[in-house]
Amino acid sequence: MSDFIDLIKVIGEKVSRLKDQIQTEEATKNAFIMPFISALGYDVFNPMEVVPEFVADIGIKKGEKVDYCIFKDGTPVLIVECKWHGEKLDVHNSQLHRYFHVTKTRFAMLTNGIIYRFYTDLEEPNKMDESPFLEFNITDLRESVISELKKFHKSVFNVEEILSSASELKYSREIRSILSSQLVSPSEPFVKYFASQVYNGRLTPKVIDQFSSIVRKTFAQLINDSINERLKNALTTEATQPTIETPAAQPQPAEQPIVEDKVNKVITTQEEIEAFFVVKSILRGSVRSQRITYRDAQSYFAIFMDDNNRRPVCRLYLEGKKYIGLFDGEKKENRLPIDTLEDIYTYSSQLTEAALRYPDDVKN
Numbered sequence: 490m491s492d493f494i495d496l497i498k499v500i501g502e503k504v505s506r507l508k509d510q511i512q513t514e515e516a517t518k519n520a521f522i523m524p525f526i527s528a529l530g531y532d533v534f535n536p537m538e539v540v541p542e543f544v545a546d547i548g549i550k551k552g553e554k555v556d557y558c559i560f561k562d563g564t565p566v567l568i569v570e571c572k573w574h575g576e577k578l579d580v581h582n583s584q585l586h587r588y589f590h591v592t593k594t595r596f597a598m599l600t601n602g603i604i605y606r607f608y609t610d611l612e613e614p615n616k617m618d619e620s621p622f623l624e625f626n627i628t629d630l631r632e633s634v635i636s637e638l639k640k641f642h643k644s645v646f647n648v649e650e651i652l653s654s655a656s657e658l659k660y661s662r663e664i665r666s667i668l669s670s671q672l673v674s675p676s677e678p679f680v681k682y683f684a685s686q687v688y689n690g691r692l693t694p695k696v697i698d699q700f701s702s703i704v705r706k707t708f709a710q711l712i713n714d715s716i717n718e719r720l721k722n723a724l725t726t727e728a729t730q731p732t733i734e735t736p737a738a739q740p741q742p743a744e745q746p747i748v749e750d751k752v753n754k755v756i757t758t759q760e761e762i763e764a765f766f767v768v769k770s771i772l773r774g775s776v777r778s779q780r781i782t783y784r785d786a787q788s789y790f791a792i793f794m795d796d797n798n799r800r801p802v803c804r805l806y807l808e809g810k811k812y813i814g815l816f817d818g819e820k821k822e823n824r825l826p827i828d829t830l831e832d833i834y835t836y837s838s839q840l841t842e843a844a845l846r847y848p849d850d851v852k853n
Contacts, residue, residue: 496528521602530643589617622659
């Protein structure tokens with residue numbers, strides 16, 4: 490299945506490269522979605538395997554059609570509803586829900602060529618679940634997603650095997666979403682649970698408010714410590730590996746970086762780590778999350794692409810009065826006031842624009 494992995498990655502690269510030129514749903518189907526179906530092992534030009542405009546009549550409503558129905562051994566295994574890549578998918582769930590009810594397949598896919606959502610009927614037989622059990626952005630694929638996607642390949646497709654993992658995937662995804670939300674803005678019940686474990690007094694509104702900040706910062710520190718520990722272990726492992734001598738490289742001229750503050754005596758605060766995760770959550774849908782990095786300085790906290798200080802996204806000034814520094818196309822900084830970390834979301838478009846200025850040098 491190594492060819493499958495390569496094909497999917499090639500499609501992801503193609504989507505990133507061409508999406509701005511694709512302006513219609515039909516073009517999205519031809520350029521992005523049909524190659525994806527083909528990568529799953531199905532012949533998109535064989536009407537016995539891939540049926541376009543598949544009729545899915547609903548009661549007295551005739552002529553309803555789903556974009557594609559994929560067949561294996563004469564049995565429908567997956568219906569596919571497509572949208573233009575610029576459309577949001579949330580408003581189209583109900584449409585696919587109706588189609589699912591009148592077909593014999595156990596799986597449905599809703600996609601705009603960039604975001605892919607896979608559904609089944611875990612909660613009630615022959616009724617599509619409201620939330621997908623698998624969702625991914627084809628331009629930013631994790632290995633774990635590719636492993637699940639392989640199960641839909643024609644050569645290994647097995648309904649029971651997919652269903653057995655779909656339940657865990659669905660609820661794991663929903664739990665991750667809840668936890669992510671709680672880490673940014675913990676709810677009162679969430680805070681009360683932890684406060685009740687460590688605080689013996691009465692949980693008044695004032696106490697809850699105090700613990701809300703403590704819980705949020707503690708989780709941020711826990712994540713930061715986990716990341717640092719993994720980096721430490723990785724560096725230790727790398728240091729113990731035998732080295733192979735190579736010819737000395739020719740010295741390269743040094744680039745002139747954006748001027749950094751001296752890094753001695755720098756302490757990265759919990760608030761700065763939280764701010765990094767806010768920016769990362771904003772950018773994750775547009776660039777690979779691994780490319781988003783940070784460096785701390787004495788007077789500001791900088792976020793870069795590719796750990797390269799010549800690729801700045803923003804600077805954050807969180808001591809005293811708070812500011813966010815945004816960079817224009819000439820890398821000139823414009824410093825703007827913010828009251829809380831939530832205000833960073835106000836500048837989502839500027840941050841995304843800044844990140845997209847820098848090409849992804851890593852070829853998958």
